[in-house]
Amino acid sequence: MGLKFVQWQIHETTVQSPFKMTFGEEPQIGLESYVLPKSLVGAAKTEEEIEEFLTSQEANDEETRKEAALGQSRAAAKMTRRAKKMLIPLQIGQNCTLRVPDVDRGPADPKNFLVVVMAECEGLYTVGCREGKLASKFTAADLQVISENILSIDEVPDTEIPLRTAVTKATGGQGYVKCMCLSGCSSGRCSCSRKRVLCNSRCHPGKSCNNI
Incomplete structure (x- = not known):
């Protein structure tokens, strides 16, 4: 033209x-x-x-x-x-799966996380899980409704936690916690020991470890 x-x-x-x-x-x-x-x-x-x-x-x-x-x-x-x-509006008490961003989960953690809708305000939904109420708000596009009601609102603790913490607690995974200790992970400087998790294969390659 x-x-x-x-x-x-x-x-x-x-x-x-x-x-x-x-x-x-x-x-x-x-x-x-x-x-x-x-x-x-x-x-x-x-x-x-x-x-x-x-x-x-x-x-x-x-x-x-x-x-x-x-x-x-x-x-x-x-x-x-x-x-x-x-987008179809969600109902209070509905069970949904929430897609977990790559930055909030470890390599072995699941991509989707079970939550229940607790409240709605101006198109943003407050959701909770068995580990607590998630601190962030989500839109209907972030949540995928499932037919089964596995989780109820009464099972959600009142404490607010970040999504990354909730995923780590639910799966028992180590997430992104790792250490590069050279002294066998026997001191309080070990990041894994402070988090009360065991060291894994990503920690201090080729070094001895007392936290396994």
């Missing part, structure tokens, strides 16, 4: 052309696009006219930014409405 046609296209979100977003005004066509003789330009550039031109240009830039911001707000509201239509 070429730049000649693209610069007149209206963006769906900002409702403005790329040229106006860049320069604060619509592209000039016709006689306005021609370069005037220097004699006419010099005669027109008085101090008042230059000040008026700069002031109007700043006003155009500010108005362009406001229109673009309004367009982005409308697009965000449209996406929110579309997401609410696609």
Whole structure:
């Protein structure tokens, strides 16, 4: 198509052309696009006219930014409405599986974690597990409903814990805890001993260990 046609296209979100977003005004066509003789330009550039031109240009830039911001707000509201239509609201007491991010689980920990919906506020759900109530809030897209009711709200302790801690307690895995001790893990400086977990194959390769 070429730049000649693209610069007149209206963006769906900002409702403005790329040229106006860049320069604060619509592209000039016709006689306005021609370069005037220097004699006419010099005669027109008085101090008042230059000040008026700069002031109007700043006003155009500010108005362009406001229109673009309004367009982005409308697009965000449209996406929110579309997401609410696609996602089915969850019910209090429903059992769901929560996908555990890779950064919150060890290599042997499960990818999905059983939780129960405890509360809802503005589209964000508070969920709990047998280890406690998770500190983070989740959307309906983060939770996958299951048909069985394995866990009830009464079984959830009142204490709030991070997701990583809950997964580690539930699986009994070591998570990301490891040590690089050189003294046999017999002192209080051993990170595994402080966490009250046993050392594994990732700890201090080739060294003796008293914490196995």
